[in-house]
Amino acid sequence: MKASKKLLTVIIALILISSMSVGCSQSKTSNASETNNTGYPKKPIEMTVGFAAGGQADIVTRIVAEAASKYLPNKESIVVSNKTGASGSIQLAELFQQNPDGYKLGSVTTGNLIIQPNMGNTPYKSNDFAPISLLNSAPNLLVVKSDAPWKTFDEWLDYVKKNPSKFTYGTAGTGDTKHVAMETLNVTYEVKTKHVGFDGSAESITALLGGHIMGAIVGVQEAKPHTDAGKMRVLANLGSSKTDVYKDAPFLKEKGYPGFDTWTGILAPKNTPKDIVQALDKAFEKALQQPEVLAQFKKIGTEPTYAGPEEFKKIIKASTKTSAEIMKKSGLSEKQ
Incomplete structure (x- = not known):
């Protein structure tokens, strides 16, 4: 770390x-005054x-x-x-x-x-x-592949409690909101999982569907094409509000979890x-x-x-x- x-x-x-070397010849104040006119934008x-x-x-x-x-x-x-x-x-x-x-x-x-x-x-x-x-x-979601052994959040929770640090999950990057959401879930439920950071959620989803990681934290719009295609399953809503798209997913904020949106x-x-x-x-x-x-x-x-x-x-x-x-x-x- x-x-x-x-x-x-x-x-x-x-x-x-x-x-700084590019912009040192002009101050930010002077540039702002020069562009503060009704002709914006000109390019x-x-x-x-x-x-x-x-x-x-x-x-x-x-x-x-x-x-x-x-x-x-x-x-x-x-x-x-x-x-x-x-x-x-x-x-x-x-x-x-x-x-x-x-x-x-x-x-x-x-x-x-x-x-x-x-x-x-x-x-x-x-x-x-x-x-x-x-x-x-939009709320963040905990997702796994559709053929994963956990069909519910409770089944997943039972697995991670019995297998500390075995569950690998991907996010859009270390320190991303999704990463914080999952680490807070770990603290809330007293479990340990292993984080893998990528340069964006699209890359974490590719890794999940390719079998390189076991789960991911993604947004609703990132999950939808893959759940619609039957390739991905939503285990829980980690957001601060419910979503009509995944209204049946467990809403963890109702169970003491803080709730994270992106x-x-x-x-x-x-x-x-x-x-x-x-x-x-x-x-x-x-x-x-x-x-x-x-x-x-x-x-x-x-x-x-x-x-x-x-x-x-x-x-x-x-x-x-x-x-x-x-x-x-x-x-x-x-x-x-």
Whole structure:
């Protein structure tokens, strides 16, 4: 664990040095004032996702970004790309250093914005960005292959109690919300399992279906195609709310478990001008209301959970506090 944290620190340090050398000729303040005008946007907007293609954050972001482009003042496109590594921290470490001109945005999750800073793994804190819009929130699920020997959560629980550290499970990365959700389950039920981190949920699902791991923690929209195809079984809902898609899955929050959701939202570098933030938020809000977006969300088993800049800021603050408390109890926090 110590070795991996040292490696992560070196990687992020190199990124910061590179980013700072590019932007040293201009201050963030001057760049912000230059772009604070009614002509925004004048060119395509770049948006990064910190996890691999095919995961919850990636799917939601691409659906909304395509629709939002139509509602920007000049109808400029939003180009989405994946910047993976260190459980999404590489992406946000780069965004942290970008000029606040509205042309560099980040699609983030609870994992890389909240959990990673609470673990002490990042040069940024959750309040080091300008919140724009919350897009979606969905519960995390404990899943196994459909041919796994456990047909119910109780059968699985009996197995892991009798076989400490034998059950291997995958997540979107070490320190991701899904990882924290499962480790908290371990503490709650006094069991031990073995975590395997990937660069995104899509990769963890591939590993599960390939028989390389025994289970995974995934979002509703990530699980649905595979449960529909009969390849995957949901053993429990680890979220803070029930979901109609898996309404029969045991809802562990009713049994004393805290409940963890993974949300996806859009951020900009800190000090991005308010008129730019408002223009972007308006475009995302309208996109989430469009029938084609609602239809695509329904198809993947979820629905929009919109919040504007101020409300999203409050959600980030509350999530940071709650996660820090839970991580301390589960032993995942740097400050124990």
